[in-house]
Amino acid sequence: MHLAKRLRPFDVKIIATKRSWPNSMLDSTKGLCIGINGTNYNYDDLVDERGSHDDILKFASKADIVVSCLPMTTETIGIVNNDFVSAMKKGALLINIGRGGVLDYEAVYNNLKLGHLGGLGIDVAWTEPFDPLNPILQLPNVIITPHVAGVTQSSFRYMAKVVGDVALQLHAGKMPYVGIEIVN
Helix, strand or coil: CHHHHHHHHHCCCCEEECCCCCHHHHCHHHCEEECHHHCEEEHHHHCCEEECHHHHHHHHHHCCEEEECCCCCCCCCCCECHHHHHHCCCCCEEEECCCHHHECHHHHHHHHHHCCCCEEEECCCCCCCCCCCCHHHHCCCEEECCCCCCCCHHHHHHHHHHHHHHHHHHHCCCCCCCCCCCCC
16 A cells, blocks of 8 residues: 555556455545554545455556565465466556565566567566576566665665665776676
């Protein structure tokens, strides 16, 4: 729901699935939730259409951008597989900010190469550290960040350190140790 709250100002239609929605989320009269920093908001103000796990292929077919925020569990490993990606609109973007293992690497890679997927943005990889020579990085429509896109105080400090270290390494004429490779 935190992502929906951040996306709402952009006036996008937000459709979301959850394995189970608390009853208060399904009843608009009880949809009040305690949000970030204790602020209240109503789920009806954040999510335009809610679905269950059974709706993921239907929802994938409606979205221009699919954002996976899933944790890694036995139920979610490889859930974004060929059936899922094939159900997505041609040219849709796939973004994964959850765990790398929820994406089926071969399905995503093949659909990127075939042009079905319009692009991929990931902050997490199938294996970490991610191999900078991985063929998926050679594709022009792939953006990967080195697992630093979180929004906590400690992650901000870590991001600043990574960016600073990379800048110093580049300034010294060295390749960054974090596996950054210029591919385009």
